[in-house]
Amino acid sequence: MxxxxxxxxxxxxxxxxxxxxxxxxxxxxxxxxxxxxxxxxKEAVIEPGTLAYENWIASGAPVYRQFWLYDVQNAAGVVENGETPRVSEKGPYTYRTRYLAKTNITAYENHTVSFSLPAGAIFDPSMSVGPEEDVVTVLNLVVAGAYSTIPKFLHFLVEAEIKKSGASLFQNRTVKELLWGYFDPIRKDYVGVFYPYNDTADGPYNIFTGKDDISKVSLINSWRESSVLSFWKDPYCDMINGTDASSFAPFLDKKKPLYFFSSDICRSVSAEYSGSHDLKGIEVYRYMLPAKTLASPRDNPDNMCFCHETLVTKNCTLAGVLDVRSCRDNAPVYISLPHFLHGSPYLTQAVLGLSPSEEHHSTYLDVEPTTGFTLRFAKRLQVNMMYGPSLVITVLKKVKDYTIFPLAWLNETAALDDETADRFKKDxxxxxxxxxxxxxxxxxxxxxxxxxxxxxxxxxxxxxxxxx
Known part of the structure; x- marks a missing residue:
């Protein structure tokens, strides 16, 4: 018992x-x-000794910019017979970018830190379809630019310069020339889609370190020493919201959008949660730009203050194009998503050969939800210019309507490598x-x-x- x-x-x-x-x-x-x-x-604070600071000071993963150029197939037919331009995509031509560490880093007592982002591009032939010397038939930047910026009553001056130089609406240029610059005989200066780029810097930025409030980590306090923009002449559109997209505050709520500022398009945008993905054994939340980002003010009233040139935007009813001349020294440049994704049908009808695809042409961020670190991203943008009919400029006399013409689109990408992924998972x-x-x-x-x-x-x- x-x-x-x-x-x-x-x-x-x-x-x-x-x-x-x-x-x-x-x-x-x-x-x-x-x-x-x-x-x-503790590790998300941007200060020496933290995991966030190590990733912030310099990009651990290689960043690449892939370019696809639009090669015009019927240049003579457009000029001589008024044909609708037809293009063929040529690329990618790939460059290593953001390989330079941040410069002019200065910490302040108000828990902010300032810095500049040096720009540089190194051609990578192994990731390209051909050499930089490949020749493409593209829009003549100066002719299109002169048409857009010079008043019509002075178009006779443009016509005289075109005849003197023997230029036309389209031109043959190497990939390197078109992207990074060439000497133009009409302007008598260097021009290029991304000229100047090397040996320049973006910023300075001033961001919050998160030391006193982790919810503010990486938020932009100022850009170019101003807490607001001056491009749009409107308090709403001139706001600088969010971070630079390299990181966000930790402990993400997938129901809330992420905000970030992009100097490439001179404005702030938002990204919404679209699903979870596995990245080298790490769960990440994917955030994508909503289709309404570049919608016409008719469909998205918040975009009204981004509508400047009513001719270009068809009285602010055209979707898919952002006029960024005010932040590009008045250069007549218009930004869109590649192949005019989410744009009005008019855009893809005016230029043949475009095939917008959500899979290949949308922008996304893959963010680790606990830390808020962006571990993979794809930023996709297209650069366009405009031309239209003219009674004076000979090469434009047969043109039937105003055309937003694509020059090139880029895909800037980066993803953490295996070594960084292993360290991230271990630490x-x-x-x-x-x-x-x-x-x-x-x-x-x-x-x-x-x-x-x-x-x-x-x-x-x-x-x-x-x-x-």
Whole structure:
């Protein structure tokens, strides 16, 4: 009988121990969450010694800009017969960019830090369809620019310069010339789609470090020493919202959009959660630009203050094009998504050969939700210019309508490499997973021991009662 009592007592003790283990596992949930939050908050601050600072000071993953150029197939037919231009996409021509670390880094007592982003591009032939010396037939930048910027009553001056130089509406240029610059005989200066680029810098930026408030980490405090823009002449459109998209505040809520400012398009935009993905064993949230980003003010009233040139935008009813002349030294440049994705049908009807695709032409960010770090991204933009009919300029006399003409589109991409992914998982994700494993193990083991011992104690007690 004493043995049986000891057995029951032992089982009861085991049940109690199991309950204590389960309770400990339950207690570790809020405690563990606090540990995780504390660890992430510490490592997300932009200051020397943190994981965020290591990734912020210089891009660990290589950043590439791929370019596709629009090669005009019927240049003579457009000029001589008024044909609708037909283009063929040629690319990619790939360059390594953002390989230079941030410069002029200065920390301030108000928990902000300022810096500049040096620009540079190195051609990568292994990731390109051909050399930079490949020749393409493209829009003549100066002719189109002169048409857009010089009043019509002075078009006779443009006609004289075109005749003197022997230029036309289209021209043959190498990839390198078109992208990075060439000497133009009409303008008597260098021009190019991205000229100047090398040896320039974006900024200076001033951002919050998150030291006093982690929810503000990476938010842009000012750009070019101003907290607002001056391009759009409107308080709403001139706001600088969010970060530069390289990182966001930790502990993302997928129901809330992310905001970021892009100097390439001179405005702030938002991105919305579209789904979760696996990136080298790390769960990331994918955020994409909504279709309404470049919608016409008729469909998205918030875009009204971005509508400047009513001729270009068909009295602000045209979707898909952003006039950025005010932030490009009045150069007649218009930004869109590649192949006029989400744009009005008019755009793809005016230029044949375009095939917009959500998969290939949309912009997205893959952000790790706990830290807020952007671990992979694809920024896709298209550069366009405009030309139209003229009674004076010979090469434009047969043109039937105003045309937003695509020059090139770019895909800027980066993704963390295997080494960085392994370090990220070891230093942060691994610790979080280990803590969660311990919590689950204690809860599961404790609950199982508690239930089994309790059941066994009841069985033993019942048998003893039966024998007695």
């Amino acid at each position: 004493g043995c049986r009592c000891d057995t029951v007592s032992g089982l009861i003790a085991g049940s109690v121990l199991g309950a204590l283990l389960a309770a400990l596992g339950g207690i570790l949930i809020p405690v563990g969450d606090n540990i995780i939050r504390s660890t992430v908050t 942060l994700v691994g610790r979080i997973d280990m803590l969660e494993t311990v919590q689950i193990a204690l809860l599961s083991l404790g609950s199982a021991v508690c239930v089994l011992c309790a059941v066994a104690a009841c069985v033993v007690h019942r048998r003893r009662s039966t024998i007695a």
